[in-house]
Amino acid sequence: MSRVTVPDVTPIDSAFIAYVATQADASAETQGWSPALRERVQNSLYLLTAVHGPHETIKASTVATLPRQQNRRAVIRVTEVLAHLALLDDDRIDPLDAWIHRRLASVHPEIREEALVWIRIVRHGGPRRRPRSTTTVRNQANSAIPFLLACSQRYRTLRQVSRADVTEWLAQCAAPHTEAVALRDMFKTLKSERLLFAPP
Template identity: 85%
Template sequence: MPGAPLFPSERRDTGGRCQRVSTCAIRAGMAEAVQHHLPRWAGRATPHASRYFAVSDLYAQGMNVVAVQELLGHRWINATMIYVHVNKTHIEDAWISVGQRAASRFTGQPWTGALLDDDRIDPLDAWIHCRLANVRPEIREEALVWIRIVRHGGPRRRPRSTTTVRIQTSSAIPFLLACSQRYRALRQVSRGDVTEWLASCTAPHTEAVALRDLFKTLKSERLLFANPARGVSLGSRPGSVPTPLSPETIRRLTAAAETNPALSC
């Protein structure tokens, strides 16, 4: 039946029709099933990760990226490429595929060659997962969405350098660790939590930039209902205070000016 829910709920609307299961119920049900059947994957196997894996597998099997975009319901192709994980051997695979077609034309036999397999771990990925190891799984998953967009860009947003990714991530991690002790997800964070945290930081401006970007990105990805860091202001960044010269330095400069004509002019 057109418009019928794929996952029907026990609840019904005023017309007696079955409603759709909420996203919270699906997350909770999958978390319970993973905890029971795949305890080693608890906190990592989520609906978002399953969606991520499914479209990556479809793309790897040859589905056109435009079809993947329509399947995900994305408006921009850049947003689709954030969620599609391309195997690091895709260039070699494409090259060998061309070689197979060319060889078959001359010999009439399919060409069999070993595919190159680069299984090296990306250094930045390893660093990010190491830094997020002690963050609560739900919050870690939300933070990874933000970090992926910072790294690879998105609609109307260019990718950032590795240095920027490291600085942004390092600035946000202490706050994420503090939230992990109090909340299950970042949508529970309030504006008061953000201002209280920034007030306790010795140099809050760098942390404020990271948190504003974190919550703004998650809000645009519809993972948050509201942005608790919106409008949080710390005033202008304090300027550096000049360090006064020591008496010894002044004495040496004076002596140099007396003996060097170029300094005395």
């Protein structure tokens, strides 16, 4: 077992540090960490737990700011140990969420909110609907967003969209079937959520 170099930090609660270190050792044994990885993880956990009390969670963004000598693998293992102990506050930006909001940035605010209701249900599921994969969410959103942008130039809400609008849009699409599937799903979902009276 490698020597752990204890950083020069006065801990708030030594018992808490010892508890987390013991749990990390157990993970190291179970997962077969190398001595060097174990030392990096333990040093990092000491830095983090020394300045937190036993009832405080530690932000994932704080873990990501660990000293540069901690490689990516060590950061991942530290995050896993904290999550396993229910000590992690995962405040990392969700890449898919960031992508969705970036793509919808130019959509009219009210239409954007309506679209987000649909996307959240596609992504996370609902009472009678299973959540879909990240790829499906991206594909569905990609198919609908050009239509949402076009609607934003004329309307303030999807309740104003007519059947003629949809038909006209699909007639000029390169892949009308793909767009039609996405739009049908969107309007059907919004109707079930009572955000629309009837899908166009």
